[in-house]
Amino acid sequence: MKQIAEEVGVSISTVSRILNQDTSRKIKEETRNKVLSVAKDMGYFNKNLFALSTKEGQTLTIGCIFASDHESFVSPFFSALLAGMQAEIAELSKTRNVMFYPINCTQEAGVQALNDLKLDAAVLLGRTTLDTISYLKIKVPYLVYAGLNPIGDMDEVICDAKAGVKVAVNNLYKLGHREFAFIGSVGGLVYNEYRYGGYDEALKELGVSEANRIAIDCHLTVQDGFEATKRLIASSRIPSAVVCGNDMVALGASRAFMEANYSVPEDVSIIGFDDIEAAAYFKPSLSTIAVPKQDLGRFAIKLLADRLVNPRNYNISLRLPYRFIQRESSGRRKTNRG
Template structure:
C-alpha cells in the first residue's frame, strides 16, 4: 500500500494524504476526509517507507521491517466521535505511524460490551493498547486479561499500575474558577459530572479557598455533552438562584450552556460568563468564542504512543506518570459580572 493508493481510495490527492499524516494541524482536509484517510490506513495496515522516513528524520540507525506492528486504542468512557478523545487518538495514530506501527482498531466503551467485539479482541493480538479515559473495574479486568502492555491517558489520575499520561485537570479547574473570581464573579456554578470527577473537586476546592459562597444549588450533575450543558443551564436558570458565571467541565457542556443562555434571553458574557475545559476546535467558532482551558490533546496522544512503543520495544516494566501542562485561553465568553441593578 502506498500514499497514492490511499489517496485513490480516499478520493483525494497524494499530497493531501501526506499532509494529513505528517503535518498535524495543517487542516489539509476536512474532518470527514481526514477520518476516512486514517480509517483506510488502519484497514490496509499502511506503513511509511522506513528508509525514506528515517533519512528525512535523520534517524539512520532505525531498522526497517515489512511486518506491521500493531497497537490498539480503547475509549473507556465515551464514543469514538468524541472530539476530545478523537484528537488524542489522532496523535497516537500519527506517532505510531512514525515509529512503524499501526493502530489496528479503535473501540469505544459501548463496543467492548459486545461479545463479538470481545472475541475479536481476544483473537486479534496487538503489541499493546492505549486506554483513553478512566476504565471501570469490569473494563480494567477485561484489559488485564487481554493485553500485556497497557497505557492510560486522560484528565483524571487513576489508581493503577498502568503507565499514565495526563494533564492536571484539578489545577486546570482551579485556574478556571480563579479566573472568573479575578473578573469579579462570586456566584459561580459548576456544570458537569461529580462522581469520581477531579474537575468537580477542583471547582469545590477553588470556591472554598477563594472564600466564595458555596451554594449546592449551583452544582448541576450532568453528562459532559452539548445536551447535558443545555439541560443543566435551563435547570439552573429556571431555579431563580443568583448566578453570574458557569464553569463547565468540558467545552461541549459549555457550548450547550451558551445555547441555553441565549434562548433564556441572557447575553454571554454581558449577563452570564461561561468557561470550559479542553479547547476543542469548535470552541473557536462559537458566538461568542469560548474562553477555555487548553488541554494539549494531540501531545497527550503523541506521548502516549511514544511510551507505549518504548515499552514494547525495550520490555521496560516500571510504571511511570507523565503530566503535560495546560493553558488558560482567554477569548470572548467571560467578562466582569453585571452590576446589581442590571442583574436579571
C-alpha cells in the same frame, strides 16, 4: 471484522490471524486471499485498521481502547487524540510492522474485538470504572492511559483536568464573581474524573460559601449541557459564573442561557475545557482551558513503544501543560447584577 468473517464463512479469529499476518497456524491460501479481498472491498484497510508497514518481521499489534459511555471517537477531543496517535504510529511503522486497532469497549463489537485480537499493548482513552480498568489489565499486557484524569498504576500521559479547572475558577473569582455553578460529570461510578473536585476544592480555598456553589450533573455532550442548563435556569438560582466539564457542555450551556434571554458574558460568564476548534468560532467565542490533545496521543504511543522495547518494572507519568484562553464568554461580574 465480524462482517468479513460472515461474508467469507470463517471464524473471526481466522480473519484476525490473516489480517495480522499471524503464521502460527496454517491457513489455506484460497481462504487467505478471499479474506483479504473481502476486507479490501469493505474498505477495512482504509477505515478501522491502519496497516502501516510491509516490512518483514514480527507485527506489533496496538490498540486504542475507548472506554467512556455517552462519548465516542468522533467527539472533537477524542478524535484529536486519535489523530495524534495515528501520526506517531506512522513514525513507529518506519522501523516496525504495526497494526493499529481503534476499539470501543463500551460496544459489543469492541468487546468481541478484545477477545479476538491478541494486542501487544494499547492506549486507554476516556473516563471509566475500576471494573473496566481491571478487565482491560487482564486482556492487554501493556496499557498506557492518555487524557485528563489520571488512573494510576500504569503509564500515563496526562493534562491535569483538576488543576486546569482550579485555574478557571480562580480566574472568574478575580473578575469579581462570587456565585458559581459547575455543569458536567459530578458523581457516579466513574473512577477517573476530577474536574468537579477541582471546582469544589478551588471554591473552598477561596472561601466561597456552599450556598453559592451549585453543581449540575450531566454527560459531556452539547445536548446534555443544554438540558442541564435549562434545569439550572428553572431552579431560579442563576450564578454569575459557570464552569463546564468540557467545551461541548459549555456550548450547550451558552445556547440555553441565550434562549432564556440571559446575555453571555454580561449576565453569566462561561468557561469550558479542551479548546476544541468550534470554541473559537462560536458566538460569543468560548473562554476555555486549552489541552494539547494531539500531543497526548503522540506521547502515549511513544511511551507505549518504549515499554515494549525496553521492559521496565516501574510506571512513568508524563504531564503536559494546559493554558487558559480568555475569549468573549467570560468577563467581569456586573456590579448591579440582581
